Amino acid sequence: MTHSETLFEQAQKYIPGGVNSPVRAFRGVGGTPIFFKHAEGAYLYDEDGKRYIDYIGSWGPMILGHSDKRIKDALHAQVDLGVGYGAPTSIETDMARKVCELVPSIDLVRMVNSGTEATMSAIRLARGFTGRDKIVKFEGCYHGHADSLLVKAGSGALTLGVPNSPGVPACLAELTLTLDFNDIEGVRKIFKEMGDEIAAIIVEPVAGNMNCIPPVPGFLEGLREVCDEYGSVLIFDEVMSGFRVSLGGAQGLYGVTPDLTALGKVIGGGLPVGAFGGKREIMEHIAPLGPVYQAGTLSGNPLAMSAGLATLNAISEPGFHDRLTEKTVALREGLKAAADAAGIPMAVQGAGAMFGFFFTEEASITSFDQVMACDVERFMKFFQGMLKEGIYLAPSAFEAGFTSAALSDQDIADTIAAASKVFATL
Ligand code: PLP
Numbered sequence: 001m002t003h004s005e006t007l008f009e010q011a012q013k014y015i016p017g018g019v020n021s022p023v024r025a026f027r028g029v030g031g032t033p034i035f036f037k038h039a040e041g042a043y044l045y046d047e048d049g050k051r052y053i054d055y056i057g058s059w060g061p062m063i064l065g066h067s068d069k070r071i072k073d074a075l076h077a078q079v080d081l082g083v084g085y086g087a088p089t090s091i092e093t094d095m096a097r098k099v100c101e102l103v104p105s106i107d108l109v110r111m112v113n114s115g116t117e118a119t120m121s122a123i124r125l126a127r128g129f130t131g132r133d134k135i136v137k138f139e140g141c142y143h144g145h146a147d148s149l150l151v152k153a154g155s156g157a158l159t160l161g162v163p164n165s166p167g168v169p170a171c172l173a174e175l176t177l178t179l180d181f182n183d184i185e186g187v188r189k190i191f192k193e194m195g196d197e198i199a200a201i202i203v204e205p206v207a208g209n210m211n212c213i214p215p216v217p218g219f220l221e222g223l224r225e226v227c228d229e230y231g232s233v234l235i236f237d238e239v240m241s242g243f244r245v246s247l248g249g250a251q252g253l254y255g256v257t258p259d260l261t262a263l264g265k266v267i268g269g270g271l272p273v274g275a276f277g278g279k280r281e282i283m284e285h286i287a288p289l290g291p292v293y294q295a296g297t298l299s300g301n302p303l304a305m306s307a308g309l310a311t312l313n314a315i316s317e318p319g320f321h322d323r324l325t326e327k328t329v330a331l332r333e334g335l336k337a338a339a340d341a342a343g344i345p346m347a348v349q350g351a352g353a354m355f356g357f358f359f360t361e362e363a364s365i366t367s368f369d370q371v372m373a374c375d376v377e378r379f380m381k382f383f384q385g386m387l388k389e390g391i392y393l394a395p396s397a398f399e400a401g402f403t404s405a406a407l408s409d410q411d412i413a414d415t416i417a418a419a420s421k422v423f424a425t426l
Pocket of ligand 1: 239
């Protein structure tokens with residue numbers, strides 16, 4: 001028995017399923033989860049002393065790699081000053097200024113503690129601002145686990161086959177209209193029927209919770225047009241894509257401006273942080289300026305702000321995203337070439353430092369239905385093979401992969417060599 005297996009047995013005695021977030025339980029790939037002891041740069045080290053090249057990066061935040069000195073220094077300095085006061089600090093303003101600079105659609109920003117809080121609060125704000133109750137989301141997109149958003153959701157919900165969770169009141173779920181990602185005609189149709197009842201469209205501009213699906217040309221632009229026509233709020237959930245697909249997120253990459261943006265992951269540098277922000281006239285409806293209530297004991301926590309701000313400063317260095325995108329493209333191309341050489345049909349796609357691969361005969365994947373038709377059994381075998389080779393991929397066929405600046409060319413070459421070996425066994 002490995003040390004990880006022993007630890008998992010103990011964890012299950014006290015923690016539901018042994019994990020604090022379902023996808024970590026490896027139910028989507030079989031076997032037992034790996035328990036990690038430490039991480040440095042591009043590598044994770046498990047409790048049995050094995051090293052892995054990491055393509056999860058704590059599910060997105062670790063864009064610099066693990067244990068980056070700049071983040072550690074910022075954290076140590078703040079620990080010496082106190083870990084939290086529940087009162088305003090100058091670092092919150094520094095953080096807000098930086099976010100507004102990097103994401104020009106954001107005039108005002110409120111910090112929260114997770115991506116879930118960010119999207120949940122943005123939805124409440126959109127409803128309060130418009131005086132409407134209905135929202136539109138897309139099947140397979142995941143926006144955290146708030147009730148209104150856990151309807152036909154992606155990520156762990158999709159991995160475990162429970163995209164509609166028991167416990168979400170039917171009367172609330174009815175207000176969430178779920179459409180097909182990348183299908184703008186479906187969106188126009190529903191708005192024609194009931195556009196004046198719809199408070200907001202929320203979308204992952206690059207869908208990363210049903211593997212990785214970039215928007216087809218015209219989709220995001222179409223959402224913008226529809227929201228303008230019907231007075232609905234366009235919310236980009238950039239919890240995953242923000243600061244990752246480009247410095248300005250997906251809205252920077254594709255040139256479409258939302259009304260509100262939800263942020264998370266990279267913005268906290270590995271600490272529990274989220275944020276939502278956008279147009280001044282909408283954000284001014286948030287308490288204490290306006291009547292839409294939103295609050296948090298630990299929101300804007302100085303320790304979290306110091307890690308987040310140090311991360312945003314580091315990724316603002318000229319050329320950071322170009323270099324990271326180049327590495328990610330090298331990985332994508334290498335995986336595809338290795339699959340082709342082994343005669344394994346596979347599509348590989350991505351945006352910036354996000355990537356996804358699908359076991360499919362299709363040249364590219366643009367819809368939820370296509371994702372569901374991919375060969376999940378083959379993914380599971382591939383995942384387990386790669387794990388043996390010391391490559392740590394997301395333990396689900398429905399999650400995007402993430403690269404970090406700490407990955408060397410050699411790490412990428414080693415990953416592709418490992419994939420060639422595993423492809424030969426599939
Ligand atoms: N939105 C998106 C696009 C996400 O990928 C996630 C988490 O994976 C969330 C929201 C929820 O964020 P959190 O897990 O921090 O609550």
